[in-house]
Amino acid sequence: MSSETQLRIPGPTPLPPRVVHAASRQMISHRGQDFAGLFAEIITGLKAVLRTENDVLVFPASGSGGLEAAVANLLSPSEPALFCSVGAFGDRWADIADAYGVAVVRLRMPDGEAVSAQDVDAILAQHPEITTVFVTHNETSTGVTNDLEPIAAVVKARGKLLAIDAVSSAACLPLETDALGLDVVVTCTQKGFMSPPGVTMIAVSPAAYAKAELATLPRWYFDFAREKSYQTKNQTLTTPALAVLYALQESMAMIREEGLENVWQRHARIGMMIRAGVEALGLRLLAAPDSRSNTVTAVLNPTESPEALKELLTRLRRDHNLVLTGGQNELLGKIFRIAHMGFITDDDVYAILNALEDGCAASGLMSSTGVAAAAARAVQQQSSVPA
Ligand SMILES: *Cc1c(COP(=O)(O)O)cnc(C)c1O
Secondary structure, three states: OOOOOEEOOOOOOOOOHHHHHHHOOOOOOOOOHHHHHHHHHHHHHHHHHHOOOOEEEEEEOOHHHHHHHHHHHHOOOOOEEEEEEOOHHHHHHHHHHHHOOOEEEEEEOOOOOOOOHHHHHHHHHHOOOOOEEEEEOEEOOOOEEOOHHHHHHHHHHOOOEEEEEOOOOOOOOOOOHHHHOOOEEEEEOOOOOOOOOOEEEEEEOHHHHHHHHHOOOOOOOOOHHHHHHHHOOOOOOOOOOHHHHHHHHHHHHHHHHHOHHHHHHHHHHHHHHHHHHHHHOOOOEOOOHHHEOOOEEEEEOOOOOHHHHHHHHHHHHHHHOEEOEEOOHHHOOOEEEEEOOOOOOHHHHHHHHHHHHHHHHHOOOOOOOOHHHHHHHHHHHHOOOOO
């Protein structure tokens, strides 16, 4: 990646130079004292970022492995569970449960809309046999953030377990694991954590461990209790993804230095700047106004066809050093997405918006007059959060 390239796909996200450097260190024994020290520091950092006193288990896998681990540990065959989906990643979690023979109840919102807590409550009232609820915090495929507070309130009021996919929110958006009583929170390294892909991190509450003791879905590699028996000794059951853990140690040092709440505020400001810039170009957003994500923006296809959209994305990459991505599944050809999570500054936002504007102009969609960056700058100046 040349230094000017803006890799703005929703994972993997760009690595800070410090993190690249950390990841290139020599291997160590994962049964030795040095590893125990590294591991203890990482777990302390993860608890701080996820705002939890619960255990955080770490497995070598991408985020989907963490989603699978949650299903396999919390449920038994034919057990009824509610999967609230607002897009491709919510659908994936339900599909994983289907593959395991869970009695999946799906609440699927139209693309661009968030989960309504009232709908969740109505389904739980109608199906009291449901034991566990699964919700995506930030749906990367549509650029929608679900408001977890009211959802957690209704799920907890009915005494159910709540599992959250925080893969594209953790370390970027406010996420209060313990204050909201979230039982399982799944995330991974290659998005907000500014690290290479390869490790999934899962916060597990005491109630979730208790449920796992009763849950009989088959599992070995991802078994919470087996992994915990090692991690309490600052080791891992299998060989850890050491280079990824080196990176994670460094990226969490960066988060600590900036301050977690400052990181959240930077994402909030940058999300507003991106949306203001994109809308100033006359482009339209997929997500409903009150649930727009501060880590990924889904923009409706501004061209006349899916092929023309593909050409626009190619042009942005080839001529303007901006790497964006299209839609997933049914949204292929209908949207493109700009990720703004992890290692991103206000200056990056201007670079992204200028490249997008130039690329759209070169595709004949508009003339390039600097309106996008100007709109972002206006938002930045109004923002109470200094750059
Ligand atoms: C990226 C992502 C995942 C997991 O994807 P992997 O490619 O398996 O790491 C899961 N959920 C959401 C919301 C995501 O954005």
